[in-house]
Amino acid sequence: xxxxxxxxxxxxxxxxxxxxxxxxxxxxxxxxxxxxxxxxxxxxxxxxxxxxxxxxxxxxxxxxxxxxxxxxxxxxxxxxxxxxxxxxxxxxxxxxxxxxxxxxxxxxxxxxxxxxxxxxxxxxxxxxxxxxxx
Numbered sequence: 001x002x003x004x005x006x007x008x009x010x011x012x013x014x015x016x017x018x019x020x021x022x023x024x025x026x027x028x029x030x031x032x033x034x035x036x037x038x039x040x041x042x043x044x045x046x047x048x049x050x051x052x053x054x055x056x057x058x059x060x061x062x063x064x065x066x067x068x069x070x071x072x073x074x075x076x077x078x079x080x081x082x083x084x085x086x087x088x089x090x091x092x093x094x095x096x097x098x099x100x101x102x103x104x105x106x107x108x109x110x111x112x113x114x115x116x117x118x119x120x121x122x123x124x125x126x127x128x129x130x131x132x133x134x
Contacts (some may be wrong), residue, residue: 007059008068014087018063030068042105043096054130081109
């Protein structure tokens with residue numbers, strides 16, 4: 001069996017920030033909601049402090065074992081993309097762990113290539129927050 005197409009990755013700057021935040025807060029998780037309050041920015045939380053919804057989609061893991069979740073409605077729009085999480089100067093949401101660092105996480109996206117799209121279509125559905133593939 002071939003490995004799944006990576007749907008989300010970190011830039012070196014974001015990976016370094018995740019490493020520092022993990023050292024300070026313990027295991028982390030990301031959630032991309034698409035709602036208000038910086039909904040276009042991925043939010044970083046201590047793992048277990050944000051309740052994943054039953055329809056949230058697990059896009060993959062970054063920085064080793066850090067899960068990256070996306071709300072189902074947002075995923076419906078972004079399912080044909082590869083996402084790259086970057087860390088850039090600026091003030092993010094007060095709810096996300098990087099806010100006091102003077103930087104914020106930012107998503108950059110590109111459309112999947114035809115080859116990647118074909119491979120994704122052949123893969124089983126991504127896991128959802130209810131513990132099933134969805």
